[in-house]
Amino acid sequence: MIRGTTIHLSILMLGLVAAMVSACTTGSAPRMVGTGDVVYDRQRLMKIQGAQWNEIQAKFKAGDIKGLAANAEVEAVTSMQIPSLFPEGSLTTQSKAKPEVWERWGEFEATAKNMTIWSERLRDAAQANDQKAVADIMKDYGRVTCGACHTTFRQPQTQR
Amino acid sequence: MTMLLAILLVLGSAMHARAAEPDQLARGKYVFGATGGCGCHTEPKGVLNAGGRKYDGPFGTVYSSNITPDPKAGIGSWTDEQIITAIRLGRRPNGERILPVHPFTSFNGMAEDDLAALVKFLRSVPPASKAAPAKKITIPMFESVFLPAWLMTFASKETPPSAAPVSGVARGEYLVRAVGHCGECHTPRSALTMAVDSSRFLAGNTKKTGPEGQATPNLTPDKGTGLDWNEEQIVTYLQTGNRPDGDVAGGLMGEVIQGTAAGYKDLTKADLQAIARYLKSIPAVKNKIE
Numbered sequence: 451m452i453r454g455t456t457i458h459l460s461i462l463m464l465g466l467v468a469a470m471v472s473a474c475t476t477g478s479a480p481r482m483v484g485t486g487d488v489v490y491d492r493q494r495l496m497k498i499q500g501a502q503w504n505e506i507q508a509k510f511k512a513g514d515i516k517g518l519a520a521n522a523e524v525e526a527v528t529s530m531q532i533p534s535l536f537p538e539g540s541l542t543t544q545s546k547a548k549p550e551v552w553e554r555w556g557e558f559e560a561t562a563k564n565m566t567i568w569s570e571r572l573r574d575a576a577q578a579n580d581q582k583a584v585a586d587i588m589k590d591y592g593r594v595t596c597g598a599c600h601t602t603f604r605q606p607q608t609q610r
Numbered sequence: 611m612t613m614l615l616a617i618l619l620v621l622g623s624a625m626h627a628r629a630a631e632p633d634q635l636a637r638g639k640y641v642f643g644a645t646g647g648c649g650c651h652t653e654p655k656g657v658l659n660a661g662g663r664k665y666d667g668p669f670g671t672v673y674s675s676n677i678t679p680d681p682k683a684g685i686g687s688w689t690d691e692q693i694i695t696a697i698r699l700g701r702r703p704n705g706e707r708i709l710p711v712h713p714f715t716s717f718n719g720m721a722e723d724d725l726a727a728l729v730k731f732l733r734s735v736p737p738a739s740k741a742a743p744a745k746k747i748t749i750p751m752f753e754s755v756f757l758p759a760w761l762m763t764f765a766s767k768e769t770p771p772s773a774a775p776v777s778g779v780a781r782g783e784y785l786v787r788a789v790g791h792c793g794e795c796h797t798p799r800s801a802l803t804m805a806v807d808s809s810r811f812l813a814g815n816t817k818k819t820g821p822e823g824q825a826t827p828n829l830t831p832d833k834g835t836g837l838d839w840n841e842e843q844i845v846t847y848l849q850t851g852n853r854p855d856g857d858v859a860g861g862l863m864g865e866v867i868q869g870t871a872a873g874y875k876d877l878t879k880a881d882l883q884a885i886a887r888y889l890k891s892i893p894a895v896k897n898k899i900e
Contacts, residue, residue, distance in 0.1 A: 500856030592858040593868055597851040600860025606824050607857060
């Protein structure tokens with residue numbers, strides 16, 4: 451009986467340890483990704499997004515509607531990462547972000563989410579090879595996604 | 611018979627006037643868009659033209675006016691002429707000066723027919739009854755002594771054309787200088803007097819002298835420090851906010867492109883091309899903006 455209890459306790463302990471190890475490695479606490487310099491990482495991400503947007507426009511001009519779906523998907527996936535790249539206290543001298551990011555966090559998150567929604571719509575329209583729908587989305591895409599965020603939450607660009 | 615003809619003529623004329631009204635309203639909205647949507651008069655996500663946006667300056671704090679047709683809080687009780695005087699000369703009906711935060715020295719170059727159409731549009735939007743907060747001027751005798759002296763000494767004014775140019779570089783110049791009032795933000799200002807340096811038109815401002823503490827780029831075609839985009843890229847930027855490098859306009863420029871009820875994005879391709887052509891034609895000024 452005692453032996454049986456010990457075995458049960460051992461199994462329970464093992465389970466607990468496994469659960470703790472699992473929580474430490476894959477659990478709720480986010481794993482460290484990127485270079486450790488979050489400002490650098492988010493600027494890289496924005497540059498990738500800018501390059502994708504350029505490619506989307508070039509493909510659209512060239513009539514490669516289906517081809518731009520992959521770029522739109524990259525925009526969708528990367529836009530999901532945006533809020534996590536703006537932790538509290540990351541407004542350094544290297545950053546072009548405005549304090550409004552953290553002062554109006556809910557709005558900031560919603561703007562990033564909006565980019566995901568628009569990017570997915572663009573992806574779906576492109577996959578369906580629906581040129582008109584793609585054109586309609588692209589007419590406003592830059593302003594309502596990147597532009598909406600840049601207008602409220604980023605210092606203006608001074609270089610042309 | 612003559613009498614009947616006269617009546618028909620009068621009726622026909624009245625009907626024509628009514629039919630012309632929507633055209634003038636549409637033109638007014640277009641002009642409104644060409645100003646950038648008079649965005650200073652609408653708080654972000656706020657009520658159109660209801661004012662209340664805060665502007666801090668060395669003189670104190672002012673709030674943009676309510677320019678909706680509300681008779682008490684807005685401009686509903688003003689005559690067309692009084693509204694036009696405020697827009698282009700910076701004077702209220704009671705004679706009080708409007709601070710040159712309102713770009714009347716640029717709007718002074720707007721053609722009469724564009725202003726008349728703009729007034730029609732301003733009268734067409736829903737009235738908002740909330741008055742803008744009162745300004746807080748911190749410099750003694752600022753409005754009675756300093757401002758008139760400053761205006762007399764430093765304020766350059768555009769010359770209004772008898773009619774708005776309709777095409778070509780002249781059209782672009784009109785849209786840039788007067789209606790779009792691009793020089794207000796993009797022409798260098800003196801850090802001491804905040805006077806615009808017209809000899810370096812559109813050569814950009816540093817954070818120290820730029821609007822709302824923001825630097826603005828050099829738009830002259832100077833190689834190295836100015837705008838090196840081609841005409842098509844300029845048109846795309848004003849229409850969509852998309853820059854050639856994949857970035858998208860933000861800040862105040864993002865606001866005027868987007869506009870409120872209308873903005874730069876709503877300009878016709880022909881007008882945007884005229885603007886681009888004009889920007890390519892102005893003298894290059896070396897001025898690196900950091």
